[in-house]
Amino acid sequence: MLDLAFVEQGLGSFPIALGARDDELLDVLRSVAEGALVPALALTEVGAGSDLAGVATRAERDGDDFVLTGAKTYITNVGVADFYTVLARTDGEPGDRGGLTMFYVPASASGLGTRSFQVMAPHPIGEVLFDGVRVPRRHLLGDMGAGMELALANLARFRISVAAAANGFARRALAESVAHLSRREQFGRPLSTFQGLRFDLAEMDARLRAGELLTDEAAGAVDAGRDATAEVARAKLFSTETASWVCDRAVQHHGGLGVRVGSVVERLFRDTRALRIYEGTSEVQKLVLAKHVLQSTDDPAPGTEP
Amino acid sequence: MADMETFAAHSDLEALRVRAEELGRSLEPAFETPSGPLGEIEAFQLAHARLRDAGFFSLVVP
Numbered sequence: 001m002l003d004l005a006f007v008e009q010g011l012g013s014f015p016i017a018l019g020a021r022d023d024e025l026l027d028v029l030r031s032v033a034e035g036a037l038v039p040a041l042a043l044t045e046v047g048a049g050s051d052l053a054g055v056a057t058r059a060e061r062d063g064d065d066f067v068l069t070g071a072k073t074y075i076t077n078v079g080v081a082d083f084y085t086v087l088a089r090t091d092g093e094p095g096d097r098g099g100l101t102m103f104y105v106p107a108s109a110s111g112l113g114t115r116s117f118q119v120m121a122p123h124p125i126g127e128v129l130f131d132g133v134r135v136p137r138r139h140l141l142g143d144m145g146a147g148m149e150l151a152l153a154n155l156a157r158f159r160i161s162v163a164a165a166a167n168g169f170a171r172r173a174l175a176e177s178v179a180h181l182s183r184r185e186q187f188g189r190p191l192s193t194f195q196g197l198r199f200d201l202a203e204m205d206a207r208l209r210a211g212e213l214l215t216d217e218a219a220g221a222v223d224a225g226r227d228a229t230a231e232v233a234r235a236k237l238f239s240t241e242t243a244s245w246v247c248d249r250a251v252q253h254h255g256g257l258g259v260r261v262g263s264v265v266e267r268l269f270r271d272t273r274a275l276r277i278y279e280g281t282s283e284v285q286k287l288v289l290a291k292h293v294l295q296s297t298d299d300p301a302p303g304t305e306p
Numbered sequence: 307m308a309d310m311e312t313f314a315a316h317s318d319l320e321a322l323r324v325r326a327e328e329l330g331r332s333l334e335p336a337f338e339t340p341s342g343p344l345g346e347i348e349a350f351q352l353a354h355a356r357l358r359d360a361g362f363f364s365l366v367v368p
Contacts, residue, residue, distance in 0.1 A: 001337070001346075001349045001350060001353045002329070002330050002353045002356075004350075004353075005350055005353040005357055006353075006362060006363075006366065007356045007366065009363050009366050009367060010366030010367055011322065013367055014367075014368075015366045017367070029367060033363050033364045033367035033368050034358070034363065034364075035354065035358025035363045038354065066355070077350075079347055079348050080347060109338050120348075122345075123346050124346050124347055125346075125348075143342070168326075168327070168330075176354075181313075207308070216319075242308075262338075262343075264352070
């Protein structure tokens, strides 16, 4: 919960930092930084998950305003958000990469409704429904039709935070395993003296450290202003997959205690699962990386062609 | 150069990580009540208030 409350504050407001054209929105940004306002990023729809070109929520021009109609789902902070940064279609049809634009929409806007649902690791999440929500032109973020680029730039920056959260979960799981294996005795000796379990601890430690270094590298590249697409994808993929694996091993080390509802490792096991899905699935990260690898290799290795 | 800068800043990042971990661990008991875990809205509000009071949000909002 802590990591989501922390990260979402940036994820939901960064489109304003990138694309605000109105002083009122800069005040909103200051309030977010102070924690006085809670944002939410509204991208995903039933027909638009990994492929945001499928966005069907429409923003129709009406004089100086836009009128939003459609529905978003899997939106973190539903029920607590003070405003949403929304990706909507101002031109074209679902499937077109162009024609998408981002908007700032207060949660109190007339015609905006929400519906919460539950996921396996509880946090505020649900659907946002737009039924003729009127948005003034000054609340447009970035340029008309440049919403996809804005959304992707936002995700590229905050994907690193998912990797960092995954590292935190894994670090805690490893600490829980070390404590339990050192304390728990079976067959007359501590579990930590069994070679198989010691190998586990070593591998958990090594994989966690690798994830931390990849995350460090990705954050450093973003801070330096370099194109960090590959570094970020590598860190997100490796750290989230590692966290799931580390937490699974920790559950195994705890035996029956590990699957008891409410135990720390049981909670960690559930908490880590969604990390491999949101802000770009592991499969999307692999596609990004494969593209990078293929583009950065000018010629195939000698001897591979007939 | 970028790698060196990253590692040069590591001591600060480590201090930040320790602060975040302390904050998280101090919150854990508050997430549990005698009748079970806090609801997601109440848990969010608690986490948000602690992060706000600790000044963490300025780290993620430019």
